[in-house]
Amino acid sequence: MATDTLKSEKSNTTGGGGAPGLRRLLLDNGALSALVVLVVAMSLLSGDFLTTQNLLNVGVQAAVTAILAFGVTFVIVTAGIDLSVGSVAALSATVLAWSATSEGVPVWLAVVLAVATGIACGFVSGALVSYGKLPPFIATLAMLSVGRGLSLVISQGSPIAFPSSVSRLGDTLGGWLPVPVLVMIVMGLITAVVLGRTYLGRSMYAIGGNEEAARLSGLRVKRQKVAVYALSGLFAAVAGIVLASRLSSAQPQAAQGYELDAIAAVVIGGASLSGGVGKASGTLIGALILAVLRNGLNLLSVSAFWQQVVIGVVIALAVLLDTVRRRAGSTPVAGGAAGTGGPGGGKAQAVKYTVAAVLVAAVIGGVSFWNNGSSGGATKLGMSVSTLNNPFFVQLKAGAQAEAAAKGVRLTVTDAQNDASQQANQIQNFTSEGMSSVIVNPVDSDAAGPSVRAANKAEIPVIAADRGVNQAAVATLVASDNVAGGEQAARTLAEKLGGTGRIVILQGTAGTSASRERGAGFAQGLKAFPGIKVVAKQPADFDRTKGLDVMTNMLQANGDVNGVFAENDEMALGAIKALGARAGASVPVVGFDGTPDGLKAVEAGTLYASVAQQPRELGKLAVRNAIEAAAGEKIDATVKVPVKVVTAENVADFS
Numbered sequence: 001m002a003t004d005t006l007k008s009e010k011s012n013t014t015g016g017g018g019a020p021g022l023r024r025l026l027l028d029n030g031a032l033s034a035l036v037v038l039v040v041a042m043s044l045l046s047g048d049f050l051t052t053q054n055l056l057n058v059g060v061q062a063a064v065t066a067i068l069a070f071g072v073t074f075v076i077v078t079a080g081i082d083l084s085v086g087s088v089a090a091l092s093a094t095v096l097a098w099s100a101t102s103e104g105v106p107v108w109l110a111v112v113l114a115v116a117t118g119i120a121c122g123f124v125s126g127a128l129v130s131y132g133k134l135p136p137f138i139a140t141l142a143m144l145s146v147g148r149g150l151s152l153v154i155s156q157g158s159p160i161a162f163p164s165s166v167s168r169l170g171d172t173l174g175g176w177l178p179v180p181v182l183v184m185i186v187m188g189l190i191t192a193v194v195l196g197r198t199y200l201g202r203s204m205y206a207i208g209g210n211e212e213a214a215r216l217s218g219l220r221v222k223r224q225k226v227a228v229y230a231l232s233g234l235f236a237a238v239a240g241i242v243l244a245s246r247l248s249s250a251q252p253q254a255a256q257g258y259e260l261d262a263i264a265a266v267v268i269g270g271a272s273l274s275g276g277v278g279k280a281s282g283t284l285i286g287a288l289i290l291a292v293l294r295n296g297l298n299l300l301s302v303s304a305f306w307q308q309v310v311i312g313v314v315i316a317l318a319v320l321l322d323t324v325r326r327r328a329g330s331t332p333v334a335g336g337a338a339g340t341g342g343p344g345g346g347k348a349q350a351v352k353y354t355v356a357a358v359l360v361a362a363v364i365g366g367v368s369f370w371n372n373g374s375s376g377g378a379t380k381l382g383m384s385v386s387t388l389n390n391p392f393f394v395q396l397k398a399g400a401q402a403e404a405a406a407k408g409v410r411l412t413v414t415d416a417q418n419d420a421s422q423q424a425n426q427i428q429n430f431t432s433e434g435m436s437s438v439i440v441n442p443v444d445s446d447a448a449g450p451s452v453r454a455a456n457k458a459e460i461p462v463i464a465a466d467r468g469v470n471q472a473a474v475a476t477l478v479a480s481d482n483v484a485g486g487e488q489a490a491r492t493l494a495e496k497l498g499g500t501g502r503i504v505i506l507q508g509t510a511g512t513s514a515s516r517e518r519g520a521g522f523a524q525g526l527k528a529f530p531g532i533k534v535v536a537k538q539p540a541d542f543d544r545t546k547g548l549d550v551m552t553n554m555l556q557a558n559g560d561v562n563g564v565f566a567e568n569d570e571m572a573l574g575a576i577k578a579l580g581a582r583a584g585a586s587v588p589v590v591g592f593d594g595t596p597d598g599l600k601a602v603e604a605g606t607l608y609a610s611v612a613q614q615p616r617e618l619g620k621l622a623v624r625n626a627i628e629a630a631a632g633e634k635i636d637a638t639v640k641v642p643v644k645v646v647t648a649e650n651v652a653d654f655s
Contacts, residue, residue: 031269031285034317038289042296049299054432056178061425062291063180064089064243064255068262069269069283070191071235074228076266077195077204079211079275080136082232084125085262086255087147089240092118094151096241097160097250107163115237121147122233126226144259151252157510157539159249159446170245170450180242184284187238191280194231204228208275243421247447248471251420252510261290264315289314298429301412305388379409381626382430383439384423386467386512388415390542390570391595392615393441396465399619400439407627409436418509420447427451431458436630437475439622441465445513448472461629465622466613467513475629478622478639480613482514485592485643486521491528492609492645493563493590500531503563504554506547506571507539515539518567518592535561540571547574555579564589569598569610576606584608594646594654602651612646612654 042049068085075082096114099105105113121143128139172178195201203224206214215221239258244250267273268289269282293314297307383400385393397413404411412430416423420443430438431454438455442448445468452462452472461475468477493503505522508515526532536554540546547566551574555561564579564587566572572591576583583589584606591598594612601607618641625635646654 031282031289034268034314035285035289035292038292038296038314042292042299046296046299048433049296051432052176054295054299054429056176056181057425057428057432058288058291058295059181059184060178060246060428061295062287063178063184064239064246064421065258065261065265065290066184066284066287067187067235067239067242068255068258069265069287070187070280071232071239072259072262073191073266073269073271073278073280073283074194074204075136075232076263076271076273077208077275077278078225078228079208079273080129080225080228081140081263081273082122082125082229083137083140083259084121084143084147085232085236085239086258087144087151088118088121088233088236089243089258090250090252090254090256091121091147091151091154091240092237093162093240093244093250093254094154094160094252096166097162097244098154100163100166101161107165110163111166111241114241115234118233118235118237118240119230120233122230122236123226125233126229129229130222130225148252148256152510155250155252157252158516159251159444161446162244162248162250166241167245167248169242170248180246183238183242187235188280188284191283195278195280200224200227205276208277210276246424246450247420247444248450249444249446251444251447253418254421256419257417261287265290267319268315294425295429298412298414298426299433301410303413305415307415379436379627379630380433381409381411381437381439381623381630382426382433382435383411383413383441383465383622384416384426384430385413385441386416386423386443387418389417390568391597392568392593392613395595395615396441396619396622399616400623401619402616403620403623407623409623409627411623416443418443418512420444423448424451427455431455431460434458435460437461437463437626439463439465439626440469442467442469443512445470461626463622463626463629466615466618476625476635476637476639478618478625478641480618480641480643482517483521483524485611485613486518486523487525488521488643488645489518489565489590489592489609489611490522490525492611492647493565493588494526494529494532496588496608497532497563499529501562502533502535502558502560503565504551504558504561505534505537506550506564506566506575507537508542508567508571510539510541512542515542515567522565522567532563540566540574542568542570544570544574547571548577549574551575551578562587566591569593569595569601569607572607572610573597573601576601594644599646599651599654602646602648605648609645609647612644614641617641 048054072082072085092114095117096110099113100107100110125139125143128134129136169179203219206219207221207224211221243254265286266283269286271278293311297310385397387393388397401411414426416426423443427438427440428451438460440448440462448469449471452469455462456473464474464477466479507519535558538550538554540550555578564575566575569591572589575589579587588608590608591610594610598607598610602610621639625639628635
């Protein structure tokens, strides 16, 4: 009777045919099941999803997250965590670009230095965990800050052009096969071999399963942990190089938040944060789920705000499915040294993935036939905004949407969240969707170039809004002059102070073109007023809360300041809060953008002036020109939106 039971269990596990076997296949591979469901759903909802170009886009967009996640897999298998991989990736890319361009180091040596930087960061984190007895969360959180800070120090807050020979990693082979996808596959194979076929891999599972037992069995746990974190740093360096290659520049603020995506991909793929469980194939599936989700939501024109909600819910559901599977008593997703579950485990896994691949191919083929091509239709515009966490760009979006509604065209707006890589993905999605025209408000002018060139190749006109795009063709630039606005701000503040005074400057996000241009214009304008002295300047990232904190700190050391320039209204409002009763009365504050809250402060007298760019008008003009470009009409190369200084005397005209 026991023999009959074993036979029955074996037939159910291998899925020798029929519904029970398929059910067991899906339950035993929760992440794979979630990926299949997502692919089918996106295919049904959007006819643009299953185009060859878009599927390649998904692969490219998953590559950096997957490579980071492969490195994090090693750490999570040992029951650790690595929060530093995003910063280490940015630091490694910055080291490569800086050494190869500014210092004249041979490119091959610069690549070695970049990889060595990643390994060194991981080594330090591992040493802090193993020998310093710091919790992994704290040790890698410290490295996150150190890595990001060093990246900003080396680059001085500005993007650095990437060597052209290395930038080929972001190109394609044969004009269609993306190199980042190939790098992702190679790193995935390396991860699988390390976990399943090496002494270090077996040690990872042993340490994650029971660290004390591993130590008592003779494993040098401390050394192994250092090696694991160093390996994670190496993978982060490779991811950083691939990311910078896609953007043709090393961005000091690149890969922010990518560590969370990497951890999510590993956990979605079936790994346990308690350690001892995890495998490369699961991590790859987790990264693909995130990429498919973001790509599909862009194609479906889902609100940028709702996208974050949907992504969080799907991540939770994917992990919940895996939890249900475990409680149901199905076989482990991963575990053991090889993660195969026994002598015949490798063959069983191969059969499962073959069946799954055939199933997915059949579904995709059927859906493709049903959809019969792209969605086509009326004029479709895509608009990628650098960030919607800023009132200026919210107004720009509102103006664009109002004009699109008035003209009867479909407008899809996405939020790049100040991430140049995410913006590149969004522009690629617009291109594969076959938009009539694309509007881009670049996070960084250089980084937007490669993806805009891809749109140029597809003969899709591109409109640049507020900021230009370098090394790519745009139909027109609709913008205000940030440099001229900075000069006007300097003149306005200096004249208010009578040509003499001590002032402080609140800078925007380091590396952004808006911050650089406004700061350069302000510095140029101050040259006409030698009696004005800048006693301090610090970045506050265009954020009101940070503006409050940074201004409070600067006042501790510079209590005698009698003037403030903030590179946007949000930081200016934070500075006003820090100044208290002094704002407007004895310390004039000048902002930039002319946002509704800024104009109210000007009217109240706490903000002396704001350089108004009229973002709603900018958004309207961008859409208007995009429609004309899509129709093949001739438009001006540059469309200027007037910039005006708003004070108490003329604020009523703007309100």
